[in-house]
Each structure stands twice: as structure tokens, then as C-alpha cells.
Amino acid sequence: MYITINGTDYEVRGESTVLEVAQREGIYIPTLCHHPALEPYGACRLCLVEIIAGGRPGLTASCALPVSEGLVIETDSPRVHHVRQITMKLIMAACPDVPAVMELAEKLGVTDTPYQKASVPNSCVLCGICVRICSKVGTSAIGFAYRGSDRQVMGPWDKTPDTCLGCRACENVCPMGLIKFEEKDGVLIGEPFKSRVTMAKCSECGRFFTGAPMVGTLQQRVGLAVDLCPECQKTKEARLLAHAGGLGRYFNLEKQDH
Amino acid sequence: MKIRIGLGSCGIAAGALKVMEALKEELDSHNLKIEIQQTGCIGMCHKEPLLDIIDDNGQTFTYGKITEKDVKAIIEEHVIAGNPVEKHLVNSSQNPNDFLGEQVRVALRNCGIIDPEQIGHYTERGGYEALKKAITMSPGDIIEEIKTSGLRGRGGAGFPTWFKWNAARNNPGEIKYIVCNADEGDPGAFMDRSVLESDPHSVLEGMAIAGYAIGAAEGVIYCRAEYPLAIRRLELAIKQAKEKDLLGSNILGSTFSFNIRIKQGAGAFVCGEETALIASLEGERGMPRLKPPFPAQSGYWGKPTNINNVETFANIPWIIAEGGKAFAAMGSQTSKGTKVFALAGKIKRGGLVEVPMGLSLRDVIYKIGGGIKEDRNFKAVQLGGPSGGCIPVDLLDTPVEYESITATGAIMGSGGMVVMDETTCMVDVARFFLDFTQKESCGKCVQCRIGTKRMLEILERICNGEGRPGDIELLQEIALKVGEGSLCGLGQSAPNPVLTTIRYFREEYEAHINEKKCPAMQCKALITYRIDPDKCKSCALCAKKCPVNCITGEKKKPYVIDQEQCIKCGNCMEVCPTKFNAVIVE
Numbered sequence: 115m116y117i118t119i120n121g122t123d124y125e126v127r128g129e130s131t132v133l134e135v136a137q138r139e140g141i142y143i144p145t146l147c148h149h150p151a152l153e154p155y156g157a158c159r160l161c162l163v164e165i166i167a168g169g170r171p172g173l174t175a176s177c178a179l180p181v182s183e184g185l186v187i188e189t190d191s192p193r194v195h196h197v198r199q200i201t202m203k204l205i206m207a208a209c210p211d212v213p214a215v216m217e218l219a220e221k222l223g224v225t226d227t228p229y230q231k232a233s234v235p236n237s238c239v240l241c242g243i244c245v246r247i248c249s250k251v252g253t254s255a256i257g258f259a260y261r262g263s264d265r266q267v268m269g270p271w272d273k274t275p276d277t278c279l280g281c282r283a284c285e286n287v288c289p290m291g292l293i294k295f296e297e298k299d300g301v302l303i304g305e306p307f308k309s310r311v312t313m314a315k316c317s318e319c320g321r322f323f324t325g326a327p328m329v330g331t332l333q334q335r336v337g338l339a340v341d342l343c344p345e346c347q348k349t350k351e352a353r354l355l356a357h358a359g360g361l362g363r364y365f366n367l368e369k370q371d372h
Numbered sequence: 373m374k375i376r377i378g379l380g381s382c383g384i385a386a387g388a389l390k391v392m393e394a395l396k397e398e399l400d401s402h403n404l405k406i407e408i409q410q411t412g413c414i415g416m417c418h419k420e421p422l423l424d425i426i427d428d429n430g431q432t433f434t435y436g437k438i439t440e441k442d443v444k445a446i447i448e449e450h451v452i453a454g455n456p457v458e459k460h461l462v463n464s465s466q467n468p469n470d471f472l473g474e475q476v477r478v479a480l481r482n483c484g485i486i487d488p489e490q491i492g493h494y495t496e497r498g499g500y501e502a503l504k505k506a507i508t509m510s511p512g513d514i515i516e517e518i519k520t521s522g523l524r525g526r527g528g529a530g531f532p533t534w535f536k537w538n539a540a541r542n543n544p545g546e547i548k549y550i551v552c553n554a555d556e557g558d559p560g561a562f563m564d565r566s567v568l569e570s571d572p573h574s575v576l577e578g579m580a581i582a583g584y585a586i587g588a589a590e591g592v593i594y595c596r597a598e599y600p601l602a603i604r605r606l607e608l609a610i611k612q613a614k615e616k617d618l619l620g621s622n623i624l625g626s627t628f629s630f631n632i633r634i635k636q637g638a639g640a641f642v643c644g645e646e647t648a649l650i651a652s653l654e655g656e657r658g659m660p661r662l663k664p665p666f667p668a669q670s671g672y673w674g675k676p677t678n679i680n681n682v683e684t685f686a687n688i689p690w691i692i693a694e695g696g697k698a699f700a701a702m703g704s705q706t707s708k709g710t711k712v713f714a715l716a717g718k719i720k721r722g723g724l725v726e727v728p729m730g731l732s733l734r735d736v737i738y739k740i741g742g743g744i745k746e747d748r749n750f751k752a753v754q755l756g757g758p759s760g761g762c763i764p765v766d767l768l769d770t771p772v773e774y775e776s777i778t779a780t781g782a783i784m785g786s787g788g789m790v791v792m793d794e795t796t797c798m799v800d801v802a803r804f805f806l807d808f809t810q811k812e813s814c815g816k817c818v819q820c821r822i823g824t825k826r827m828l829e830i831l832e833r834i835c836n837g838e839g840r841p842g843d844i845e846l847l848q849e850i851a852l853k854v855g856e857g858s859l860c861g862l863g864q865s866a867p868n869p870v871l872t873t874i875r876y877f878r879e880e881y882e883a884h885i886n887e888k889k890c891p892a893m894q895c896k897a898l899i900t901y902r903i904d905p906d907k908c909k910s911c912a913l914c915a916k917k918c919p920v921n922c923i924t925g926e927k928k929k930p931y932v933i934d935q936e937q938c939i940k941c942g943n944c945m946e947v948c949p950t951k952f953n954a955v956i957v958e
């Protein structure tokens with residue numbers, strides 16, 4: 115199957131979105147709410163491209179646009195350029211002076227916004243990646259609250275989400291780096307979602323290593339028994355391998371203290 | 373002889389229940405055994421409560437604005453003595469008034485005529501005959517009939533109904549669904565509520581026919597919880613239809629089974645958008661999903677789903693019974709049949725009207741609506757609510773049809789029609805709608821979440837007299853981009869009120885910004901009330917009515933308004949006797 119992006123034909127095999135093809139071919143399309151591990155969401159509107167032929171002509175979100183034979187796309191036409199700039203300026207007005215936002219804006223040639231800046235500065239761009247990864251993890255501990263410009267991400271009623279596993283997936287994916295988990299006295303404290311998760315102890319070394327609910331969930335869902343911290347797990351695996359390779363005598367297979 | 377009384381939400385609100393009580397008492401006192409039938413809404417809101425006397429010759433006499441006190445005279449003079457009481461008569465079979473006489477009733481065919489709580493009344497007027505006919509037809513023939521009729525969705529976008537049915541029918545799947553969109557979120561719109569309250573079976577029958585055509589065995593009505601009477605009557609109607617074997621398993625002995633249930637929504641505007649509605653039905657937060665896939669491909673629980681509006685469904689039985697050709701005979705080239713409007717605002721005769729497509733806006737407003745209240749000058753008519761736009765006087769001859777209305781920058785919408793006169797400020801109108809859409813935006817996408825808020829801020833500052841040069845261009849720029857770039861119809865159409873008011877009433881925006889004046893004298897920050905010392909007769913009426921007591925004066929001396937304290941409520945102007953007209957607004 116062939117599609118045309120900015121005048122060049124590209125061959126595409128199998129299913130993919132226009133954004134994926136562009137990324138593969140090194141054509142830059144800005145994104146904020148796209149994450150390769152998640153389904154298309156279409157919220158940030160930065161990835162809008164123009165369909166010239168092969169579909170309903172006009173602007174559409176490339177992250178959610180499946181490629182089809184004969185699709186002709188412009189990623190940098192004047193129309194795309196204009197709407198992208200306005201979108202960026204709107205994001206800048208809602209999240210003023212956020213470094214990651216400024217950086218992206220600069221990349222798009224936008225330096226300032228003509229719109230009234232939010233009175234309560236907020237760094238969250240509401241890409242929803244955290245909420246979506248959390249739902250994918252299967253607990254939906256966090257979600258959206260309020261409508262319109264009051265929208266926020268939080269645990270239910272802004273209280274400690276009682277289904278949070280402490281998996282830290284959200285922390286990992288937030289493009290703004292806003293989510294932070296910290297260990298304190300055997301409790302994993304996650305902000306801004308007010309997560310409070312009791313941690314599990316490594317059965318080898320006794321250190322806290324992950325949210326206790328994670329251990330149970332892994333066992334339950336994938337039948338994986340995790341009772342060692344990553345380091346002890348590594349040591350254990352190395353020992354097993356060494357043993358299998360006949361090197362057992364070089365290792366003390368008795369319990370080892372850290 | 374029969375007496376009929378309108379007990380829709382509208383009639384009840386106007387006091388019809390009291391009239392009903394008085395009626396029963398009056399009949400009892402004369403020992404008269406006359407049937408009193410409740411009915412829904414005939415659409416004459418401006419004359420509620422309404423009471424019909426249907427005499428033994430089948431002639432109907434309608435009395436309007438009836439109170440408990442009028443009942444006695446009507447019973448004694450008309451029912452007993454046979455002389456209609458001219459004073460309260462608003463319509464009669466021989467002498468139809470202009471409001472009803474100009475209308476063509478298809479979707480509203482039974483509204484205000486039958487008792488919505490009795491299935492017998494519906495079947496007496498041919499109800500469920502269309503379903504009986506449909507189950508002897510092939511699904512393909514039904515869809516062909518709908519295609520012939522030219523019916524387009526009445527929920528706003530005007531998409532051809534047959535096309536959606538056909539897609540849902542052809543998409544593979546054992547399980548398919550029919551959904552009725554009864555969310556009706558436009559402020560001021562009440563077409564769908566009236567149909568559900570006044571003729572619930574017509575919607576059920578339409579849904580069952582659609583179910584048969586696409587191969588669905590289940591239908592869901594998504595109705596806002598603020599419509600308790602509609603929900604109660606729907607529930608009753610479903611129960612009655614089941615008892616009569618018109619819904620449920622093996623309808624009328626056929627192999628076709630179809631059940632309908634009701635899902636109450638919490639009344640968010642965005643939940644009327646079909647993908648948000650599906651999310652809400654599934655128990656998720658009501659947020660739009662990406663299209664494609666369209667509901668006909670993957671809708672409710674991922675199954676092929678056909679969603680139509682209440683009015684769309686109410687038209688279906690008529691089309692199947694009378695034939696698609698009869699429907700297509702009404703209307704214009706591209707828009708067939710009729711359309712229901714909720715006529716409101718500065719209009720003499722407001723209410724629910726159904727007109728053939730192609731009728732001009734002028735005819736709807738002047739012939740049916742009777743023109744502008746207090747014979748003021750017409751300024752604009754707003755169509756399509758928050759997604760629509762304002763149409764000015766020189767476009768009053770625009771016919772009511774999808775393409776022509778879209779060409780003005782407004783949309784046909786679901787049927788909200790608000791008439792505005794010279795006392796309406798168009799910047800304020802745009803501000804009002806933006807305030808609404810901005811609050812109702814689900815907040816998912818940037819354009820709508822941030823863009824509508826920023827537009828509102830600009831409109832607010834213009835109304836507050838703080839508009840800056842360049843604001844109009846700034847507004848236009850965001851408006852166009854929000855329209856182009858938003859994810860769902862809410863954001864895509866939210867700029868329409870702004871764009872149309874700028875297009876047709878730009879000078880009003882300019883007056884606000886450049887001269888700090890509100891030509892319609894509505895924007896409080898831009899007007900002052902003053903008492904003309906030469907005209908003031910020191911009657912003190914204004915001082916009494918001023919809520920903040922900022923008008924002072926004494927006998928024989930003109931009264932004065934303290935501008936610092938005045939909150940610009942306009943009470944003084946209203947109470948100053950017309951013969952003095954001493955209060956001036958500037």
C-alpha cells in the first residue's frame with residue numbers, strides 16, 4: 115500500500131497510523147498526547163495534518179488516522195502550520211512558563227501567546243497519558259475530574275486512590291515529569307495523586323522494593339511470583355545459571371547477606 | 373362530548389392541574405358524566421393552560437389561558453347551553469388560528485390530541501400499523517422506503533437516515549443496537565421532551581421498525597433525568613406495548629424480537645454527542661471518542677449501533693404507513709418532510725411548531741409566531757442553540773432547509789429557534805453561548821477546552837467595556853481554528869455564535885470596543901440610567917423600586933440616581949409611568 119506524505123510516496127505494510135509512518139520516515143509531527151503503548155486519543159490536536167486526497171479533505175489528527183491506499187497528506191501546509199501555531203499558543207496560555215511546553219513551542223517557532231494566561235498556572239497539559247496507562251495497567255486508580263477548563267487528573271474525589279498498585283507506570287510516562295513517587299518508611303508516596311501504597315519486602319534481603327498490591331496483582335494476573343527485589347532477583351538468576359553451567363562450586367549457594 | 377386538558381410539563385407548570393380539579397368539581401356539581409381526557413402538548417405554549425371541548429359533532433373548541441375561575445363559565449355556557457365562550461376561545465375546528473393553521477404535523481401528529489398514557493388512543497389513530505406492516509417487509513425494502521422519503525436526522529447534523537441504517541445493517545455482527553438520543557441538551561429546546569411526553573409510542577414504534585431493519589433485538593433510550601414525566605410515560609408505554617405483544621419476544625407472533633429500556637443521563641450537553649453518549653451508556657465518563665470507527669461500525673459495547681434522534685424516530689411510523697413518497701412530497705429539493713421548532717424569545721406566539729421544510733424563516737416567525745412582541749423591530753433569529761448562529765433581517769427569507777441554513781453560518785440544529793429584537797445585544801448573545809459551551813466542554817481536547825475559554829474571556833472584556841482594538845480579529849482567528857481543530861462536534865460548532873454575530877453585527881462589536889457603547893443598551897458596564905429633570909414629576913415610584921435605594925429626591929423636585937451605587941437593573945425605567953418617560957438609558 116502506498117501513501118503520499120508531503121509529495122513523497124511511502125510504502126506501508128500492515129496496519130499503522132499516519133503518525134507512525136511519519137515517525138518511521140523521519141517526518142516531524144509534534145505530539146503531546148500520543149504514546150506508543152497506548153491507543154490513539156486525539157486530545158492535544160498538535161498532530162493535525164491535512165488530508166488532500168484519499169479521505170475527507172481537511173484537518174485531522176494524524177495519531178488517529180489509519181493509513182489507507184492513496185491517502186495524500188500534508189504535514190506542513192500553511193493550513194496545518196497555522197492551526198498548529200494557534201494550538202500551541204492555546205496550550206501556552208493554559209500552561210504558561212512550563213519548560214517542556216516552552217521547548218516544544220520554540221520548536222514550532224512560537225515564542226509567546228496573545229491569549230490571556232491562566233491565573234492558576236498548571237503544568238499538566240492533560241494529555242491523559244497517565245490516566246490511560248493506569249487504565250491499561252487495569253486499575254484505573256486515577257481519572258479525570260471536572261469539565262471544560264476546570265479539568266484535572268486525580269484520584270477519586272481527590273483522595274488517596276485506593277486501587278493504586280504503586281506500579282509507577284504513570285510516573286514513567288508523564289511527558290511533563292509531574293508525577294513523583296518516593297519511598298518512605300515502607301510506604302510508596304505518589305504525588306500529585308496522593309497515592310499511599312504499602313510496600314512489599316524482599317524475601318531475601320528484607321528491603322522494600324515495590325507496592326505490595328503489585329506483587330499480588332502480578333501473581334494473580336500473570337501467575338508470576340515476585341518476592342525478591344530486582345537485585346536479589348538478578349543474583350538469584352546468575353547463581354542459577356552458574357550452577358547450571360557447572361560453576362556452582364565457585365559460588366556460595368548458601369544465603370548471602372548484602 | 374369530551375373534554376381534553378393539556379398535561380405536558382408545560383401545561384402543568386402553567387397550572388393545568390388546578391384547572392383539572394375545578395373541572396371535575398364543576399362537572400360533579402352539575403351531575404354531568406363527561407369524559408375528561410388528559411393529553412400532552414399541542415405546542416401553544418403562549419396560551420397554556422389549554423382546554424378542549426370536543427362536541428358531539430366532533431368539532432373541537434380550544435380554550436386558552438384558562439384558570440380555575442374560568443371553568444364554571446365554560447361548563448355552563450358551552451357544555452350545558454351549547455354556546456362557545458368567545459372570550460377564551462383560541463382555536464376551533466371551523467376557525468383554525470394562524471398558529472396551528474400554518475403547520476403540518478407529522479412528528480407531532482398525535483401530540484396534544486391523544487392521552488399519552490393510553491396505548492388505545494395511539495392505536496385508534498393508526499399507531500403500530502406501521503410496525504405490523506414493517507415486519508411483513510424485508511429489511512432492505514424498509515431501508516429503501518426511508519431512502520425514498522429523503523428523511524435526514526433531526527438531531528442536528530441532518531445525515532441521511534437510510535444511510536446510517538444501511539451501514540448498521542451491513543456491518544457484520546450477531547448483536548446490534550438501536551439507541552434513541554433523548555439527551556436534548558440545547559438550552560431552550562424542548563421538542564424531544566414534548567414528543568416523549570405527548571406521544572411516547574411513536575418513538576417506540578420508530579425504534580422497533582429501525583431494530584427490524586438493521587437486525588437489532590435491543591433498543592436503549594438515553595434520556596436526561598431532568599425529564600421525569602417523559603421517563604414515566606415512556607416506562608408506561610413500554611409496559612403497555614409489551615402487554616399488547618408489540619414489543620418483547622416474537623412480536624405479533626413473528627420471529628422478530630425487540631426490547632427497549634431507558635437509561636437516564638445526568639444532563640451534560642456533550643452526552644448528546646453520539647460517541648460520548650455511548651461512553652456514558654457503558655458507564656464511562658461522557659467523553660467523545662474518536663471517529664472512525666463510527667457507531668454503525670463499532671458502537672455500544674463495540675457492536676454495530678444505530679443512533680437517531682427522538683424526532684427522527686417519531687417520523688418513521690408515518691413514513692412506513694403513508695409511504696416514503698408522501699413524505700418526500702413535502703419540503704424542498706434537499707430537505708424533505710417537516711421540522712419541529714421550539715419557537716421562543718421575543719415572539720408573540722411562542723411554542724412548539726412543525727412546519728414543512730422549505731418554508732421561509734419569515735413565515736415561521738411572522739405567520740405562525742405572529743411577529744415580534746410589542747411590535748418591536750426584528751433583529752436576528754438564533755437557530756441551532758450553542759452550535760448554531762444568528763441570522764439577520766436581510767436573510768429572513770432563507771428557507772428552512774439544511775443547506776440554506778448552513779450557508780448563513782448557522783445550523784438547522786435540533787430545532788431551537790430564538791427570536792431577538794432590537795433590545796438584544798449580539799455581543800452579549802455570543803458571550804452567553806460561549807459561556808455555555810465553555811462550561812459544557814468535556815475538556816478533552818485543547819482547542820475546545822482552552823480555546824472556548826479564551827474566546828469567552830475576550831467576549832467578556834468586550835461586554836465590560838474593556839475591549840481592545842484587534843479583539844475582533846483575535847476572536848475570529850481562534851474561532852476558526854477551534855472550529856477546524858476540535859475533536860468533536862461540540863468544539864467544532866462552538867464558534868458559530870461568535871462567527872455569525874461578527875459576520876452580521878460587526879458594527880455592534882466595534883461600538884463596544886471603540887466607542888465603549890452598547891447599542892442595544894444591555895451591557896451593564898456600558899450604560900447609565902439617568903432621570904430627565906424636565907420630565908420627572910417626582911412620583912417617587914422609581915425610588916421605591918430601586919433595590920439598592922440609590923434614587924433620592926423630594927416632592928416637586930426631580931429625582932436623581934446616584935451613579936456610584938446604581939447596579940443598572942433597569943427597574944426605575946420600567947416603573948416610570950409611560951406618560952412621564954423620565955428615565956433615560958444611555
Ligand SMILES: Cc1cc2nc3c(=O)[nH]c(=O)nc-3n(C[C@H](O)[C@H](O)[C@H](O)COP(=O)(O)O)c2cc1C
Nearest residue numbers: 525526527553556557644645646680681684861862
Ligand atoms: C455537542 C453535541 C450535542 C448533541 N446533542 C444532541 C441531542 O441532544 N440530541 C440529539 O438527538 N442529537 C444530538 N447531537 C447529535 C448526535 O451526535 C447525533 O448526530 C444524532 O443523535 C444522530 O441522530 P439523527 O441522525 O437522527 O439526527 C449532538 C451532537 C453534538 C456534537
Ligand code: SF4
Nearest residue numbers: 248278279281282284
Ligand atoms: S502508580 Fe498507581 S496511579 Fe500510577 S499507573 Fe500505577 S496504579 Fe495507576
Ligand code: SF4
Nearest residue numbers: 238239241242244288
Ligand atoms: S500528569 Fe502528566 S501524563 Fe498525566 S495528564 Fe498531566 S501531563 Fe499528562
Ligand code: SF4
Nearest residue numbers: 814816817820860863
Ligand atoms: S471538542 Fe470539546 S467536548 Fe468535544 S472532545 Fe474536545 S473538549 Fe471534549
Ligand code: FES
Nearest residue numbers: 156158159161177
Ligand atoms: S498526538 Fe494526536 S491529538 Fe495528540
Ligand code: FES
Nearest residue numbers: 382413415416417
Ligand atoms: S404547549 Fe406544550 S410546551 Fe408549550
